Amino acid sequence: MRLTVMIGTVLTALLTAAILLTACSSPAYDSPEQKSGEESPESAGTVEPDCGGDSLTDTEPSEPDLSKLEYRITWVNYATDEAKLIENCLNQAGMFSSIRPHYPVFRFMTRAELESFTEEYSGLFSFDHSFNGEFTPFSEIQAEYGEDYFTENLLVIAYVIAPSGSFRYGVRDYAFDGECLLMNICRTNDPENYTDDMAGWFVILELKKSEFGSCPMFDAIRVD
DSSP states (O other), X not given: OHHHHHXXXXXXXXXXXXXXXXXXXXXXXXXXXXXXXXXXXXXXOOOOOOOOOOOOOSSOOOOOOGGGOOEEEEEOOOOSOHHHHHHHSTTGGGTTSSSSOBOOEEEESSHHHHHHHHHHTTTTSOTTOOTXXXXXXXXXXXXXXXXXXXXXXXXXXXXXXXSOTTXXXXXXXXXXXXXXXXXXXXXXXXXXXXXXXXXXXXXXXXXXXXXXXXXXXXXXXXXX
8 A cells, every 4th residue: 555655756757847848848949040239138038930921921031140130110009909909910810829928010111001000000009109218109200201212112010019118128139040030139228116107118120122022921929
């Protein structure tokens, strides 16, 4: 009887250890090309692109140089209708496919597409707000992207949801595997005191159509 109990105890311990090892494991990215943001903390590992969606164009892109990718940040307030955002975003299929939070991503190939987006979401976001003068309002940023810009370029915007207006965010790095451009987004500050208001930010990427015009998938994920 005592031997049976001892065997059962050992088996239980081994099973528990196996479950813990599985839960602590994280996906690995084989050969990422990355760019680290100047204001972002040091990388804590890489994240494999986890995107969803259909092919968007038929033109083959040239080989991209991720070291040249830059981003802009602007405050747009917290969107209460998250379902509408997820319904219309590019990475809808992958929004719930990972234990890491995904952020809705939108792509704009023309000025008309950008104007249509801002018109549709004007009641959901605060496009004209400067957030105490700290950030340029999105309406002013949008005005910079005219027809000439979209001749050779496109825009990708990720909407980052924040549990406090005191937190700031940036792109820690990028990963591209030929099928998906992934933004690894992290928090860039750690205030001792912070507000309890929800907030929302746009992370804006300017990309060349020759490099990413036919990229079938885009995604943004939190890595901190």
